[in-house]
Amino acid sequence: xxxxxxxxxxxxxxxxALIDAERRGELGGGQLVAVFSNRADAxxxxxxxxxxIPTEVISHKDFPERAAFDAALMARIDTYRPDLVxxxxxxxILTPAFVQHYAGRLINIHPSLLPxxxxxxxxxxxxxxxxxxxxxxxxxxxEGVDEGPVILQGHVPxxxxxxxxxxxxxxxxxxxxxxxxxxxxxxxQRLTANTTP
Numbered sequence: 001x002x003x004x005x006x007x008x009x010x011x012x013x014x015x016x017a018l019i020d021a022e023r024r025g026e027l028g029g030g031q032l033v034a035v036f037s038n039r040a041d042a043x044x045x046x047x048x049x050x051x052x053i054p055t056e057v058i059s060h061k062d063f064p065e066r067a068a069f070d071a072a073l074m075a076r077i078d079t080y081r082p083d084l085v086x087x088x089x090x091x092x093i094l095t096p097a098f099v100q101h102y103a104g105r106l107i108n109i110h111p112s113l114l115p116x117x118x119x120x121x122x123x124x125x126x127x128x129x130x131x132x133x134x135x136x137x138x139x140x141x142x143e144g145v146d147e148g149p150v151i152l153q154g155h156v157p158x159x160x161x162x163x164x165x166x167x168x169x170x171x172x173x174x175x176x177x178x179x180x181x182x183x184x185x186x187x188x189q190r191l192t193a194n195t196t197p
Contacts, residue, residue, distance in 0.1 A: 002030040002187035005082040007090035008037050012044020013172065014088040014109060014179050019051045021180035028188035034080045036073065038092060054080075060092060070098040084186055087141065088179070096143045106141040107186070109179050111171050113137060113153055118146035123164040123171065134158050134167060136175045138182035151185070154178040 004027070006015050015035065021027050035048035040057045048055045056076055063069035069092075077085065087108040099106060112122040114137040126134040135155040140148035154174035158167060 002028065002083045003033045003081055004030050004084045004086055004183065004187075005033060005077050005080050006035045006048075006086045006088050008035060008042055008044040008088050009039050009091040010042050010044060010089050012042065012047045012088065014175055015044045016047050017176035017180055018086070018088070018183060019047065019053070021184070023051075026180060026184060028184040028186075030084070030183055030187040033082065034077075036077065038069075038090070044089070066093075067095050067097065070095045074098060074101055084183065086179075086183065093145070094141070099141055099143050102141075104140065107151065107182065108139060108141050108146075108148070109175055109182075110137050110139065110146050111168070111175070112146075113155065114139060114146055114150060121164075123167040126158060127162055127164060127167065131158050134171060136171050136178060138178055152178050152182040 006018065008015055018027070018032060022030065022032055032053050034054045034056065035045065036056050036058065037045055038058060038060045040059065045055045045057070058069070058073050058076060060069045063072065083105060085102045085106045112126065113135045117125045123134065133155050135153055137153045138151045139146070140151065142148040154177060156170045156174055
């Protein structure tokens with residue numbers, strides 16, 4: 001069994017995609033063992049509860065600095081003995097200590113075809129650049145923002161009449177396909193940050 005902990009901050013649509021994939025037996029033996037959020041009002045927590053997955057809330061506001069929050073988060077995550085830590089809309093920049101602690105088993109999904117458009121406002125940037133395609137990338141997390149090795153990408157066309165909002169909707173749809181697939185590959189093939197999928 002591949003033990004998976006998911007970190008969220010909001011709505012949790014990618015979490016739901018993982019929950020649905022697990023129910024269908026499509027995570028390669030992966031099991032969602034806990035969902036953490038830094039926000040008690042994150043709707044993704046309700047998604048997890050409805051699926052019978054343990055939830056924990058650790059608010060970053062309860063800690064004087066980022067390092068203290070990350071240390072507390074690590075301590076709780078480690079009680080679940082995760083093989084994989086999945087960032088699914090976790091809106092926190094993680095400290096190097098956190099990233100190093102989970103090196104090779106910490107993954108994220110980013111709404112662009114990395115290395116294009118790290119950071120924010122990816123959909124608007126793709127439209128402004130006149131790109132013919134856009135998409136999403138599942139990658140290992142390293143200390144550089146959105147710089148880790150790519151695991152899987154999903155592509156969508158950029159249409160002439162697209163707005164950032166319409167493009168975002170199609171990218172979300174592709175995210176919900178590739179994130180469970182990337183997790184399945186990691187659970188079945190034991191990919192590492194030094195492995196080419």
